[in-house]
Amino acid sequence: MITAEQTIDEQERFRAGDTRILARYLTRVENHAAGMEEVLADLYRHTGQAWRVGFTGPPGAGKSTLVNQATLRYRRSELSVGVVAFDPTSPFTGGALLGDRIRMEKLTLDPGVFIRSMATRGQLGGLAVAVDEACDLMDAFGKDRVLIETVGVGQSELEVAHSADTTVVVLVPQSGDSIQAMKAGLMEIADIFVLNKSDRDGADRAYRELTSIVQMKHSPEGWMPPVLKTTAEKGEGVDELLETIQTHRRHLTETGLLETRRKSRIASKVQRLVEDAIRKDLWRSDRDTRRRDDLDHTRSPYDLAKDLVNDFYREISDERR
Secondary structure (H helix, E strand, C coil), rough: CHHHHHHHHHHHHHCCHHHHHHHHHHHHHHHCCHHHHHHHHHHHHHCCCCEEEEECCCCCCCCHHHHHHHHHHHHHCCCCEEEEEEEEEECCCCCEECCCHHHHHHHHHCEEEEEEEECCCCCCCCCCCCHHHHHHHHHCCCEEEEEEECCCCCCCHHHHHHCCEEEEEECCCCCCCCHHHHHHHHHHHEEEEECCCCCCHHHHHHHHHHHHHHHHHCCCCCCEEEEEEEECCHHHHHHHHHHHHHHHHHHHHHCCHHHHHHHHHHHHHHHHHHHHHHHHHHHHHHHHHHHHHHHCCCCCCHHHHHHHHHHHHHHHHHHHH
């Protein structure tokens, strides 16, 4: 049990830039440790300064390399960077494979960079439930940029748009990615398209194809997502990407859309927190036991579900009397 004195001491060390406390908080968030909601609530007033950039797209598109190159350039501009990289969960241990941290090993020696690999814990799309909290912690810690790299599996990759200010969809030529992006709904969340590995054969054709698709897209925010070419392994096109991210930031700020987006993010978070609280209360141990005891073929699942919900509301009503 963490005492109030320990909590205050930890928060003071966190605000003073102690990366050990940041790592400790991220672990607690990932494990849904008791007491972290209060800590996050206290730190929330320090958020809102970092620009959050999400990198999503199919596996093998070069997202990790692109994040690595972006981090290097931000550091040259003396901007501090936090990286939240979501790895596929190990089927044996439940932990992240930490591939991104290995690929970015050199950056971990830079005190201005903090990299955290987090396990997806089996969630489709690679975004852990703790994504917003992890970004909030990086933000409150004082990072200028928070880069979110997703696994690139499944349609719930779209969730990255709820956590990022700018969403970059990374594709590669010769794989039909532009068509797949259209099918998967990535067209709807992309603020910027990046055609990575553009030194490959077929890159020009893929660029024209993707540009043509993007031009048919309706943009209610007045921002037409640009299509950029990069070859991240060689560092080509990365500077242009960062300039475009900054242009998108100015667009959102000047049009007032940034406030709208962030309000939407808060609304989504509030909804999730409410749903989580209700779910935990609904499935507390005694109800879960009763649910298991009633699992037979004498009553339908629909009737059992209705009874559980009615019991839940009845208990709430009784508590209020």
